[in-house]
Amino acid sequence: MTEDHRPATNERKRGSGVKFVYDVLRDDILDLVLAPGSPIDEIQLAERLSMSRTPIREALVRLASEGLVATLPNRSTVVAPIDFLNMQAFFDALTLMYRVTARLAAQYRTEQNLDLIRAEQARFTRAVEKHDALEMIATNAEFHKAIAAAARNPYFATLSNRLLDEGRRLMRVYYSSFADHLPQPYVLEHEDIIAAIVTQDPAEADRLATAHANQIVSHIKALIARDDRMHVTL
Amino acid sequence: MTEDHRPATNERKRGSGVKFVYDVLRDDILDLVLAPGSPIDEIQLAERLSMSRTPIREALVRLASEGLVATLPNRSTVVAPIDFLNMQAFFDALTLMYRVTARLAAQYRTEQNLDLIRAEQARFTRAVEKHDALEMIATNAEFHKAIAAAARNPYFATLSNRLLDEGRRLMRVYYSSFADHLPQPYVLEHEDIIAAIVTQDPAEADRLATAHANQIVSHIKALIARDDRMHVTL
DNA sequence: GCTCAATTTTATGTCGACAAATAAAATACA
DNA sequence: TGTATTTTATTTGTCGACATAAAATTGAGC
Incomplete structure (x- = not known):
């Protein structure tokens, strides 16, 4: 259970939600705070960032199209693995x-x-x-x-x-x-x-x-x- | 009010919604059915494809990160303009x-x-x-x-x-x-x-x-x- | 003790509704 | 009559809840 030591997220402007989640996840992925291949739980994330799942899912869609996460249909989204073979x-x-x-x-x-x-x-x-x-x-x-x-x-x-x-x-x-x-x-x-x-x-x-x-x-x-x-x- | 002459969309499998909307919009954008710069109304689209706004928004996020649409915060999403200058x-x-x-x-x-x-x-x-x-x-x-x-x-x-x-x-x-x-x-x-x-x-x-x-x-x-x-x- | 099937559980995909922000319309004023 | 300001309306961003598909668990049969 990772602690969240980012600036108080309680008061955020409308419309900045998706970008906020996107930035947080992106940083965590690039800094290897989230290990490659590890699953991303939408509900956990929603609770941690104290927001609903909707903006989180939209951020995940964006990360997926940039290749930073992989979405398995009807199953968990995972942090993109590092492909050492290719x-x-x-x-x-x-x-x-x-x-x-x-x-x-x-x-x-x-x-x-x-x-x-x-x-x-x-x-x-x-x-x-x-x-x-x-x-x-x-x-x-x-x-x-x-x-x-x-x-x-x-x-x-x-x-x-x-x-x-x-x-x-x-x-x-x-x-x-x-x-x-x-x-x-x-x-x-x-x-x-x-x-x-x-x-x-x-x-x-x-x-x-x-x-x-x-x-x-x-x-x-x-x-x-x-x-x-x-x-x-x- | 464009008519929708695609295969009956009423029965679709769970999880295919976003991809369906994505494909429809993508085709319409690439075929210039949707003019560059024209706004995309989420509600209209939702009614036309008979589904809720959620999968439509997720498809739009994906299209945005691929540069096919541009999202103006708190305002309408528009089909990406063609930049004849650059x-x-x-x-x-x-x-x-x-x-x-x-x-x-x-x-x-x-x-x-x-x-x-x-x-x-x-x-x-x-x-x-x-x-x-x-x-x-x-x-x-x-x-x-x-x-x-x-x-x-x-x-x-x-x-x-x-x-x-x-x-x-x-x-x-x-x-x-x-x-x-x-x-x-x-x-x-x-x-x-x-x-x-x-x-x-x-x-x-x-x-x-x-x-x-x-x-x-x-x-x-x-x-x-x-x-x-x-x-x-x- | 092991394999397979039924059941429970967990997490995703989708929905309808509400609230905030912007655009449009209406009104007041010079 | 034209401009500024308030009011209305439309549309987006977010929420909580429900339905459904896999995974995990349990139980039955051999």
Whole structure:
């Protein structure tokens, strides 16, 4: 029975219910507070958040269409399992999105975009200095989301965000157990990518993003390889 | 007051309600039966499909997260407008997905995939011979969805399907008014792409898909150019 | 003691109703 | 007559309750 230590939910504005539930569940899923594959009880949730089941179901429908939960008809909804067998598809998609968003960001970024990208990079750097793995994972995702936003393409942005969320969950599987630290190179690689976006050099941004993606992919693959969960579908 | 000429909806199995509404609305939106930007009245829909508002709202949430409808808080839900201003983002995404799915399909396709791809191409060819523009648009989308399925990457498949649906809607804007016919080249280009997938030549599949995408993009651009709706957001 | 069937239980899918928020209509006022 | 303000009406967001489908439990038969 998990306690709910969020701001007093008793007084909420009309119409914000679904979004509230959506945010709560999304955070819990991405932070692995809710384990992949674990069932979500609508009634329990309704009681915990002190609201009716209707807004909760609507939030679940939305999460389902984003692939964060899976709905079994007439049976319980479960947190989306992590598919360790089809990991290559994830890596392919992540690499391509890194490349294309970096390339387009180099073309279309505004000063405002650069401000946000630099801010997220600063947060990431601080997390690395603190050796806070969980914070690193989260801020790394935000950094790449900022680049995706600068690319000015909602289709790519949507897919990128989905992949980054999925990746965040994947990394937590490993870093929540043994508190490790991400290799330093990532900070420098980010800096290089920023430089290419600032100077509006799409080809260079693409090249650097590719290298960066390869780095991360082999990193995750190494994590998976030294683990025996790889053949289990969580 | 649109009449509903679908199979008698009175007896439906439990749990199929949301999917039923989803399918009905989706079809109506993609076929432009529901005009972009037009409001969707939950109560009317509930009466027309003879069910309560709950499953209808859940279907709308799902459609919203797929970008087919837009929900204005505390106000009516509307069919997603077609954004003629940001069309380049759509073209970029479509081109990239054509390329990457063709490339991956050439690598990973099974015999079963080939069967489906050939079947869809046959349907497309028949539609072209009949000069049935609407059927062409639909079968063309299905052909590319079959390729996307063969690529064995759910992330790319999801984005591809979304873009193909959006494209279908876009084409209907033009072809529903003046019944034209798609240029013959498309049939041959499809055949070439199939050949590259059959012989498992990713580079060639990529090259052909790129050319095919460019063809379609310039086709749509021409349609838009000779129309004065381009600066209006439907 | 084990397997299968009937029964209970739990959780989902759907419904009708109420309350709040926005849009539309009606009224007052300059 | 045109504009601002109140009133009405429509429509959404949320609720509690009921019906139904699986799962869990119990009991019967071998």
